[in-house]
Amino acid sequence: MAGEIPPAQPPPGPPPRPLLWRWRHNPLRRRTDALRAWAGLVLLIAVLAVAPVAAVLVGDAARRHYEDTARHQTLTRYETDATLTRDAPRHPEPGSDEERKTRYPVEVRVVTRDGRTRTTRTEVRPGTTAGTAVRVWITADGEVTDPPLTAEEIRSRTLGWALLAAIGVALTGAAAHALTGLALRRRNLAAWDTAWAETAPRWTTPT
Template identity: 70%
Template sequence: MAGTIPPAQPPPGPRLGPPPGTRPWHWRSNPLRRPTDRLQARLGLGLLLAVLAVAPVAGAVVADLAHRHYADAARHQTLTRHETSATLTEDVPRHPEPGSDEAKLARYPAEVRFTTPDGRTATTRAEVPPGLSAGTPVRIWVTADGEASEPPLTREEVRSRSMGCALLAAVGIALTGAAAHAVTRHAVRRRNLAAWERAWAETAPRWTTPG
């Protein structure tokens, strides 16, 4: 019947999937899309998923190995090094900015004299604060051979070095994935160019008009 108003229709349901035009062009249904384009997109996605899966595992494994290594090193250093009193045998140069934060952290090599556990007097060169005069007592760490050394690694240093190794491992995995993607992309691009040249060699003669 003319002029009859049609009954109301329910609103359309929610659209499944992303809106048109939001997907990368490699994944769209496009007559210009080549098989190599889809291959490149799949390889890129596969490499991304592989990096996301492998990087945390590699970081955890490297962190555990590094922690064991540095913990063993710290225990060995604790057994083979000891702190002792020593006396400077020469003046230590002054820092250019005395009293500054940099001066408080600066250390200069200087000759010191100390007594070994067996009662002998020995000399060695150790890192000491700046501005000290000869004869000033200082505390140094020495090895069983009487050589100056750094203090044994602390728990915080062991932990920070382990985490640093884990971070380097994760970054290395990510860089490896990026390099693999770049190589793959270059290979696909060269293949596309070669296919284009072959297609053009077949098509160009039909477009050429006699002179």
């Protein structure tokens, strides 16, 4: 009596490829495999060499830009007192964490350096009453604005641009590698089509 028939097994998957299989000499390695391996190595070296340089150059340009911006802001902005012309709205939840973080825009009155009095708007804590003086940064025209960039803000933005430059180089290298692989794959397919066109007639039985 025959034994039990074993259950069908799924076909085995493709054999695992070594990490450096394109570099090893074997009968199945195509010329395009070697080309792709060399292209990947060249692109990797290029990215490792160019990314730090790009980060330094872009970071230096960004630092100089923001330092010039900060100097201009320091010359054209100044801090002064502003007086509320009306009460700020009260928060519906007095004493809550949300109230401490909330700011309401209100109208304030400021006096510019040339002695002109004008009204503008700024954000204040909920419930601030009319007549209260708050510190604001204003332009020469008396418009409320942000304070000049600090050294920490300049450093943070500079590092951000430097990091973006390095990431941009890495993404460019990855895109170039992908396009190279796509071009070589199309070349392989074209070579297969040519080889099959030459081989197919030999498989055809004359009638």
